[in-house]
Structures are given as structure tokens and as C-alpha cells.
Amino acid sequence: MDSPILWIVLIVIAVIVIGGILIYNGLVQRRLRIREAYAQIEVQLKRRWDLIPNLVNAVKGYMGFEQSVLTSVTQARANAVAAGGQGPAQQASAENALTGTLRSLFAVVENYPDLKSNQNVLSLQEQLTTTENQISFARQHYNATVLDYNTGIATFPSVLVAGPLGFHTEQFFDAEPEAQQVPTVDLSNLSAPTAPPTVPPSTPPTNPPAAG
Amino acid sequence: MQGQATQNFYQQESANRRQSILLVVLLTAVLATFGFVIGYALSGSWQGGIVALVIAILISMLLSSLSYFSGDSLVLSVSHAHEVNSTNAPQLLNVVQELSIAANIPMPRVYVIDDPAPNAFATGRDPKHASICVTSGLLQKMDREELQGVIGHEMSHVRNLDTRFLLLVATLVGSIALLADFFLRFTLWGGMAGRRGRDSNNGGGGALVLIMVVVGLILAIVAPIIGALVQMAVSRQREYLADASSVELTRNPYGLERALANIASDREPLAVANRATQHLYIVNPLKKFGSKSAGLMETHPPIVDRINRLRALSGEGPLDAQSSAPLAGLD
Numbered sequence: 001m002d003s004p005i006l007w008i009v010l011i012v013i014a015v016i017v018i019g020g021i022l023i024y025n026g027l028v029q030r031r032l033r034i035r036e037a038y039a040q041i042e043v044q045l046k047r048r049w050d051l052i053p054n055l056v057n058a059v060k061g062y063m064g065f066e067q068s069v070l071t072s073v074t075q076a077r078a079n080a081v082a083a084g085g086q087g088p089a090q091q092a093s094a095e096n097a098l099t100g101t102l103r104s105l106f107a108v109v110e111n112y113p114d115l116k117s118n119q120n121v122l123s124l125q126e127q128l129t130t131t132e133n134q135i136s137f138a139r140q141h142y143n144a145t146v147l148d149y150n151t152g153i154a155t156f157p158s159v160l161v162a163g164p165l166g167f168h169t170e171q172f173f174d175a176e177p178e179a180q181q182v183p184t185v186d187l188s189n190l191s192a193p194t195a196p197p198t199v200p201p202s203t204p205p206t207n208p209p210a211a212g
Numbered sequence: 213m214q215g216q217a218t219q220n221f222y223q224q225e226s227a228n229r230r231q232s233i234l235l236v237v238l239l240t241a242v243l244a245t246f247g248f249v250i251g252y253a254l255s256g257s258w259q260g261g262i263v264a265l266v267i268a269i270l271i272s273m274l275l276s277s278l279s280y281f282s283g284d285s286l287v288l289s290v291s292h293a294h295e296v297n298s299t300n301a302p303q304l305l306n307v308v309q310e311l312s313i314a315a316n317i318p319m320p321r322v323y324v325i326d327d328p329a330p331n332a333f334a335t336g337r338d339p340k341h342a343s344i345c346v347t348s349g350l351l352q353k354m355d356r357e358e359l360q361g362v363i364g365h366e367m368s369h370v371r372n373l374d375t376r377f378l379l380l381v382a383t384l385v386g387s388i389a390l391l392a393d394f395f396l397r398f399t400l401w402g403g404m405a406g407r408r409g410r411d412s413n414n415g416g417g418g419a420l421v422l423i424m425v426v427v428g429l430i431l432a433i434v435a436p437i438i439g440a441l442v443q444m445a446v447s448r449q450r451e452y453l454a455d456a457s458s459v460e461l462t463r464n465p466y467g468l469e470r471a472l473a474n475i476a477s478d479r480e481p482l483a484v485a486n487r488a489t490q491h492l493y494i495v496n497p498l499k500k501f502g503s504k505s506a507g508l509m510e511t512h513p514p515i516v517d518r519i520n521r522l523r524a525l526s527g528e529g530p531l532d533a534q535s536s537a538p539l540a541g542l543d
Contacts, residue, residue, distance in 0.1 A: 040313065123302075129356070130306035137314035140463065 023158045027167050030149040034170055037142035041173065042084070044135040045095060051131060052077050052102075055124045059105075062115045069101070069108050076101040088142075088173045095135070102128065139173045146170045221459045221525055228453035232377070235446045239384045239439060243269075246388060246428075246435045250395045253424035264391070272387035276379055287335050287492065291484045293323035293345045304351060307359050308344060311367045314461040320344050320370060329480035330354065333492035334366035335375060342370040349480065354471055361458055361468025362475075365494055368457030374450045378491070381446050385439040392432040399429065440509070447491055447511045455518055456525070465522040472522075476515040476539055515539045 056070055076098040083094035106125065109115050116122075150169050153162035162168075244265060251264030298305050305322055312319045317339035323346075330350035336342030344366045354362065369375070459465045475495045485497035491511040516539050520530040531539075 037316075044313075126303055126306065130303075130310060133306075133310040133360075134313050137310055137461075140314055141316050 019157070020161060023161055024165060027149070027152055027158060027162060027165070030145065030152050031167065031170075033145045034142070034149055037138070037145045038088070038173075041135065041138040041142055044131060044138050045080070045084070045091075048098070048128070048131045048135065049077060049081055051124065051127055055105075055121075055128065058118070058120050058124055059109065059112075059115060062112050062118075066108050069105050073098075073101045073105050088171045092139075092173045099132065102132075143172050146172050221456045224456035224521065224525065225453060225460065228449050228456060232446050232449040232453065235442050235449065236377075236381060236384070239381065239388075239442045239446075242435055242438055242442075243384050243388050243391075246391055246431045249424050249428045249431060250391055253421060253428045254395070254398065256421050268387040268391045268394075269383075271390055272383045275386060276383040281337075287333075287489060288323055288343060288345065290486075291325055291333075291345065291489065293325045296322055296324050301351070303356065304346065304359070304363075307356070307363050308367075311360070311363050311461055314364075315339075315367050315371050317342075317367070317371055320367070322346075324348055324351070325484060327480075327483055328352075329482040329497065330475045330478055331482050331485075331497050332362050332366050332494045333489070334369045335492060336370060337375055338373060339370050344370070347482065349478075350475070353474060353478070357464065357467035358471035358474065359467075360462050361464070361466075361471045362494055364458030364461045365454045365468060367461065368454040369450070372450070372453060372457060374454065377450065378447065381443050385436075385443045388439040389436050392436050395428055395432045399425065444509050444511060448513045451512050452518065452521060455522060459522065459525050465526045469519050469522040469526075472515055472518055473539060 052073065056074060060070060076094075080091075080094040080098045083090045085091075106128075109121065109125075152158055153167045153169065247265030247268055248258070248261035251261030252258060254260060254264065296304065301322070301324060304324070308322050309319055320334070320336065320339070320342035322344055325345060325347045327347045328349040330347055330353045332344070332346040332350055334342060334344045344363065346362070350362065351359070455468060458468050462468070472495065482493075482497035485493065490496055490498045495515070496510065496512040516531060516536045519536075519539070523530060530536075
């Protein structure tokens with residue numbers, strides 16, 4: 001039968017099926033990007049875990065009276081390692097705490113002129129600064145992929161199929177308010193062209209969209 | 213939290229992209245009209261118009277593709293740049309690494325030019341074949357935050373595929389220039405003599421052809437000028453876009469803002485810059501200190517405007533008269 005109604009029905013079905021496939025593939029891709037972005041964060045976090053013992057050793061000899069600071073760094077690092085794999089929210093919280101202790105450590109280093117000009121310490125400081133920034137940017141990118149995905153599953157027409165196909169909202173890797181404070185650091189004695197360690201840019205205050 | 217005067221960088225980026233695309237559409241329309249008019253004037257038929265258009269575009273594409281595929285090596289060697297590694301420029305490489313993570317592109321190759329004038333440029337046809345180059349003056353005079361802003365701007369040129377975009381524009385403008393050149397030569401050197409015989413075959417087409425010739429001549433003079441103006445306007449829009457995209461990457465407008473002010477007010481001329489490469493730099497290296505920018509024919513927007521747009525992103529108002537006076541007229 002060549003009735004136009006049959007053709008119309010077939011075309012509509014084809015459009016729905018193809019549209020569904022495209023939506024599904026799109027959502028899968030976005031979700032995979034989230035996983036990749038998260039893996040990138042973990043690479044950077046691990047880098048920081050590995051750098052910290054070197055830093056603590058480098059300053060330990062000079063800072064006999066500041067044991068509490070060093071201990072809190074080491075402890076925070078251990079907590080962060082333990083929190084790895086417990087999901088973005090837990091991990092973010094532990095890593096933010098670690099960032100806080102490192103800030104205190106560098107603020108204290110400012111009181112030790114020998115330490116401030118020590119090449120080893122300077123190099124470690126730059127490495128830690130860049131690692132902090134890289135963590136922050138990896139987190140920022142991760143949040144961007146999460147936003148993209150969450151927006152994808154919340155908007156029409158994907159929203160119709162997302163739930164049934166098993167796509168649910170993902171968590172953001174949030175920064176805590178303390179991470180946004182800027183320590184004032186005086187490095188005027190430095191000859192190297194480095195400047196006050198950059199505050200890792202804070203991720204935008206993102207709220208997970210209402211689960212839908 | 214955000215005042216009415218503030219925007220976010222997404223808004224600025226959309227506006228910039230939209231405007232640059234509109235400009236390209238305008239340019240395409242000019243080219244299409246021009247090509248068609250010339251073709252018709254020369255051949256007396258609309259098919260001739262289409263053929264002329266296609267030929268002009270193909271020639272222009274061929275010429276442009278040479279620069280597309282030669283890659284960064286030419287520009288870099290002309291500028292006497294040398295590649296750096298983690299021993300001689302660790303902080304620079306770290307900053308580039310950080311921003312490639314933020315931008316989610318592979319790390320570009322990093323070069324340094326030995327020159328006390330602070331400046332930077334990026335080149336390369338796509339993120340996989342990109343290079344970023346800074347001067348030693350920039351490394352000395354910028355702090356880490358400012359360096360991040362500058363590298364963010366350059367990285368954004370790479371990520372936004374500006375080399376390709378500007379090449380597209382150059383191709384269109386080149387086609388217009390080719391057509392104009394060809395048409396002017398052809399009409400001025402007696403190409404019209406042979407038309408008389410053919411016109412009579414087209415019946416009443418003679419008058420139309422004559423009109424097309426006149427229109428073609430006008431366009432031959434006007435279109436290349438329009439093309440050049442549009443090209444400069446596109447270049448300026450992409451600079452604004454790179455500024456806003458830099459803030460998208462760093463989430464920090466202050467670094468780039470300070471960097472622009474410092475670079476623009478630095479009096480050192482950049483030795484290796486010339487007219488062929490000036491459009492690539494973050495701040496126009498050929499601007500003589502103290503002369504006013506000509507506006508429409510500048511590759512870069514005025515520094516004060518760029519800074520004010522960045523200030524809008526951080527919620528501050530534009531620079532007051534006192535602060536902007538030393539930077540007025542600079543780009």
C-alpha cells in the first residue's frame with residue numbers, strides 16, 4: 001500500500017529512532033568526557049601527593065619550631081590519599097583541607113630568610129604552585145564537562161530519554177569558601193622573576209542543577 | 213551578586229563570535245556580488261558571473277593554503293624565536309601547561325624571542341600544531357598572574373582556531389582584491405572592444421551589461437577597501453574574543469588587565485616585528501608610543517577598550533579619565 005499515511009508513520013518512526021540514537025550517543029560521549037576530566041584531576045592530585053614529602057624534608061631542618069605546621073601538612077596529605085576514590089565530594093573536601101595546610105606552610109616559610117632563598121625550596125614552591133593551579137584548572141574543566149552533561153540530560157528532548165536510559169546528574173567538584181582567601185606574601189627579596197604564588201583561581205560558584 | 217554593568221565572559225564571548233561571523237557573512241556577500249557583477253559584465257550572462265566567482269575563490273584558496281600548511285616555522289624563524297625547555301624556562305612551561313589543562317588542548321610548543329620589549333604571539337593551524345612565543349622582556353616584566361593572563365589569551369587564539377578564521381577572511385579579501393585587479397586591467401586595456409559583437413546576440417542584454425560594467429568599476433575600487441576594513445574589524449573582534457576566553461580559562465581578569473596596561477605602556481620597540489607579523493601579537497608591536505591609533509584600520513582594539521571590557525567582567529566600572537590618559541590612543 002502506498003498510502004501517504006503509511007509513509008508518514010514510517011518517517012516519524014525513523015526520525016524518532018535516529019534522534020534517539022543521536023541523543024544517546026551524545027550523552028554517552030559527554031559522560032565519558034566527565035570520566036576523562038576526573039582522571040586528569042587525579043593525575044594532578046597524585047603529583048601533589050608525591051611533591052609534598054620532598055617539600056617537608058627540605059624545610060624540616062630549618063623549621064624546628066614549626067613542627068605543628070609540618071605535621072598538619074603530612075596528616076592532611078594522608079587524609080587526602082585516603083579520601084581518593086570516595087567520590088568527588090569527599091575527595092574535594094580532603095584536598096581543600098590539604099591546600100589550606102600548604103598555604104599555612106608557605107606563609108610560615110616567609111619568616112625564615114635562609115629558607116626563602118634556598119634554591120631547592122624555591123623550585124619546590126614553584127612546582128607546588130603550578131600543581132595547585134593545575135589541580136584547580138583540571139577541576140574547572142571537570143566542572144565544565146559536568147555542567148555540559150547535566151545540561152544535556154535536563155534539556156528537551158534529551159530529558160525524555162535520559163532517565164530511562166540510565167543517565168543521572170553528576171556531582172561537581174566544589175571549592176570551599178576558605179580556598180578563596182588570598183594570603184599576602186612578601187617575596188621582595190627574591191632575585192628570581194617569580195611573584196607571589198598565584199592563588200589558584202576559584203571554580204565558579206556552581207550549584208548542581210536540580211536533579212531532574 | 214553581579215551588578216548591571218557586569219557581564220560574564222560567556223556573554224562577551226558569544227557577542228564576539230556572533231559579530232565576527234556576521235562580518236564574514238558580509239564579506240562573503242560583498243565577494244559574491246562583486247564576482248557576479250564582474251562575470252556578468254565580462255561575459256554578458258549570469259553563468260559567466262558564477263564562473264568568475266568560482267575561479268576567484270579557487271585562486272585565492274590556493275594562495276592562502278600555502279600559508280596554512282607552511283605552519284608556524286616561517287613566522288617563528290622570521291622572529292628569531294628559539295624553543296625552550298624546563299631547564300631554561302620552567303615557570304613559563306608550567307604556566308603553559310596549566311592553561312592547556314584548563315583549555316583541554318594538547319600542550320603547544322613554547323618559544324622565546326630574546327628582546328626586552330614585552331609581547332607574545334601564538335601561531336599554528338589547530339591545537340595539535342600550535343606554538344606559543346613570548347619575548348624575554350615579557351618573562352622579566354610580568355608577574356605570574358599577568359603571565360597567566362597573557363598565555364591564556366594566546367592559548368585562546370589557538371583554541372578558537374583564530375589562525376583558520378583569519379585565514380578564511382584573508383582568502384575572501386584576497387579574492388576580492390584579485391577580482392578587482394583583474395577587472396580593472398581587463399576593462400582599462402580594451403577588453404570591452406570584443407563585447408559589442410556578442411551583446412547583439414543577447415538581445416536586450418547590452419544595456420544591462422553596461423550597467424554591470426559601471427557597477428563593476430565602482431565595486432572594483434570600493435570592494436577592496438571594504439574588504440580591508442572588514443578584515444581589520446574581524447581581527448579586532450577576535451582579539452576581544454581572545455581576551456574574554458582568557459578569562460574563561462583563568463577565571464581571573466586582573467592578570468590580563470594589568471598585563472595589557474604594562475605591555476602597552478612599555479616604550480621599548482620590538483625589533484623583530486614587521487607588518488606581516490604585527491597582527492599575531494597580543495598588543496600591536498608597531499604602535500609608536502604617543503601616536504593615536506587610526507581606529508578602523510587597526511588590527512588590535514584600543515587598549516583602553518580592552519581593559520574596560522575586562523573590568524566589566526570583574527564587576528568594576530571603566531577606567532576613569534586619569535588612569536586612561538596614559539593609555540589613550542594605544543593599541
